[in-house]
Amino acid sequence: MTAHPFDTQGLDHCPFMPVFAPPQVMFVRGRGTELWDSDGKRYLDFLCGLAVTSLGHANPAVADALCRQAGTLLHVSNFFANPVAAEAAIKVNALLAEVTGHEGQVFFCNSGAEANEAALKLARKFGGRGRHEVVSAYGSFHGRTLATLAATGQPTKHEPFQPMPEGFRHVALNDIAALDAAIDTTVAAVLLETVQGEGGVVVADPDYLRAVRALCDERGLLLIIDEVQTGFARTGQWFGFQHSGVVPDVVTMAKAMGNGFPVGATWAKREVAALFHPGDHGSTYSGTAIATAAVSAVIDEMRRIDAPRLAREKGEVLVARLTTLPGVAKVRGRGLLLAAELAPGIDAKAVYTLLLERGLVTNAVTPTALRLAPPLTVTLDEIDEAVDIIANVLEEQTR
Ligand code: PLP
Helix, strand or coil, X not given: CCCCHHHHHCXXXXXXXXXXXXXXXXXXXXXXXXEEECCCCEEEECCHHHHCCCCCECCHHHHHHHHHHHCCCCCCCCXXXXXXXXXXXXXXXXXXXXXHCCCEEEEEECCHHHHHHHHHHHHHHHHCCCCCEEEEEECCCCCCCHHHHHHCECHHHHHHHCCCCCCEEEECCCCHXXXXXXXXXXXXXXXEECEECCXXXXXXXXXXXXXXXXXXXXXXXXXEEECCCCCCCCCCCCCHHHHCCCCCCEEEECHHHHCCCCCEEEEEEXXXXXXXXXXXXXCXXXXXXXXXXXXXXXXXXXXXXXXXXXXXXXXXXXXXXXXXXXXXXXXXXXXXXXXXXXXXXXXXXXXHHHHHHCCEECEEXXXXXXXXXXXXXXXXXXXXXXXXXXXXXXXXXXX
């Protein structure tokens, strides 16, 4: 059995900083929806490393692209061009142009937080000094860097790190009057998720998003949509904003974009992207050949399999099966980004632990709800197997 750093040495001697709770399982291998732990036990992954491995573990197209690129060229810095990044940028821009009707430009980075950092800096260039505030929603999650943490609408996460960088204010989601009241001459941008993933899989109302777009147009504000969790087909459309027909000025993405290889991106309409000049922003790892090889492979493969359609179809099946379970009060979300709100009195953390013991990976996204985000390639048999495991555990909880 593979040594388990948490079990064998205890947390005091753990090689990792104690920012995460000690994990219960060590995974050593995956294929598609399946994972195997260090004891050889098989699991179904209905979380995808938090909506990341949307094409499944060890996806052959992505693995091939990464292996070929690793043997050719990993990185050259932004002093020089590489053809892999150029190709990936063209593919990202083409995808965004298709769904927004606007030409734009892309900045590659390494994570969702960095994608949002670039968007926040664009907002500051857009508004200028004195008009640099960004309004986001309570319950949102935008990252762990100081600025993206400040944008995150979860005051308890701010507390240990006060004072927060200034320039951020929060309003209730789906309340257009509250947003209207929060906008004054110091506000440059509105930053929203179309489904608050970390906030509990809370869907932004399409009418609200359309009203937000109208308000931004009326007041001359940028609309930044954070698609880090919802992007790349997870909700049944390429991007979550498509469900409302709203066109953002800036879109941030990461997670599924590399299917597990760390990469993120900020896309902006061309006139907004033009606010950046050489030296305004950057990253040593912006557009490395290896990361952008993953991006190209993900986009090609998602187009080939029509990933948005898969998310819609499989999502419908999963919702239909879950809603029949007596222990499930309600299912919310879109596509394959779902939360099952459990019947009153059932503790989501306890259910999560039992599911894990029985070989199903999920997440207790709130004390009363389980988040389910299987790969978009999940099979109907795997959905049946997972729902049977959930049904058994919930039945024991309600007995
Ligand atoms: N934005 C959203 C909507 C997210 O869900 C997350 C992570 O869960 C982030 C930003 C931060 O992304 P990362 O952890 O890659 O920095």
